[in-house]
Amino acid sequence: MAEILLLHHALGLTEGMHDFAGKLREAGHTVHLPDLFEGCVFDTVEDGLAYAQSVGFEAIIERGVRAASALPQEIVYAGFSLGVLAAQKLAQTREDTRGALFFYSCVPTSMFGSPWPVDLPVQIHGMDADPYFVGEGDIEAAREIVASAKHAELFLYPGDQHYFADSSLSSYDAEATALLLKRVLAFLAK
Template sequence: MAEVLLFHHAQGQTPGFLAFADELRAAGHTVHTPDLFDGRCFHDLTEGVAYARKVGFDELLERGVRAADGLPHELVYAGFSLGVLPAQKLAQTRPGARGALLIESCIPPSEFGGPWPAGVPVQVHGMDADPIFSGEGDLTAARELVESTGQAELFVYPGDRHLFVDASLPSYDKDAAELLTWRVLDFLSTR
């Protein structure tokens, strides 16, 4: 079974985010869910992003990196949207990574000293018409990542929702979320 460091999105540790972590635990995986927002949750994505800007994206990234301190190096790093920042940085820069799950975001590997590290498989998930994932360059970065390494898989779901996996949000898409969860569990079963 895999050990996973899972980072939340810009609305914080919502009930849907925590339920996703529990689903991975129910499959036998160890899942760590650090709170980068010090207990704050936001009902609206815009409010969460405003809070992230106030704290500073660099500070949130460093909080995520510090969350790995004291944990084994042999982790799968995972994140939703904003949480992809620390997940991807750790997967690329912390020795021993077993894999990465980048959900609804992807950063060009060059931002973290790229290229993507050898021996670290990665899945990227997002919706094809999501104005954030598709419209802000994440989908392009994901396609470039897949082209640059034989260790990357890109799964694009039909739809225009951001945070479609979080069952506690109006953006939840049950069918896409179930398929994503099945793919994630399959990925984790080999780590």
Template sequence: MAEVLVFHHGLGLTAGVREFAEQLRRAGHTVHAPDLYEGQVFGSLEEGAGYAENAGFDTIIARGAAAAERLAAELVYVGFSLGVLPAQKLATTRPGAKGALLLEACVPASEFGAAWPHGVPVQIHGMDADPFFDGEGDVEAARALVATVTDAELFLYPGDRHLFTDSSLPTHDDRAAK
């Protein structure tokens, strides 16, 4: 079984993200889901994004890195939307990564100043008409990553929902999330 570090999206550590982590635990994995928002959960992406902007995206990434520091290096990193930032950075720059699961976001590999590490598998999942994933360049970054990394896969689902993987939100799409 794997040791997994899960980073929440821009609304915070919601019940759906906690449930995702619990499902992995029930499957036998050791799972960590740090709260990068210091206990705050927001009702809208605008509010959550405002919090992240005020705190600073570098601060959010640093909080994710701090959570990883006390753990073994051999981790699988999972990021939901905004949580892709620390997940992708750590998978790219922290030696020992076992894999990454990037949900509903992906940033260009150049963002973290290093190429994707050889032998570290990555999956990227998003909806093909999600205004954030498709409309803000994430899908292009995902395609570029898949084109240059041997063990990389992009999964696109029909739809326009963002945060479709969070079971606690009205945007949840059970079929695509499974």
């Protein structure tokens, strides 16, 4: 079973994030779900991003890095949207990482000053018409990683929702999430 550091999106530590972590725990995995927003939860992406901007994106990333500092290095780093920033930084720069899971987001590897580790397994999930994932270029960063790694997969789901796997939000897509979860559990089983 895998040990996972799961980092939340810009709405904060929602019930849907707890639900997703619970599904991974039900499958036997150990999941760490830190609160990068220190108790703040938001109703809109804009409000969550405004909070992150007021704190500083680098500070939010460092909160994720600090959360990892007490954990073993041989874990899987997973992030949802904004949480991908810290998860990707950790996966790219920490030795002995077991794998990475990125949901709705991905950034160019150059952001963290090194290429993607060729042998590091990664899955990246997003919707094919998501205005953030596709419209803001994250999909190109995802394709760059997939092209450079031996064990990388990019999964696109039909739809235009950003937070489609958060069961507490109106953007939730049960069918896409069921498939995503099946793929994630297969990835973690390896």
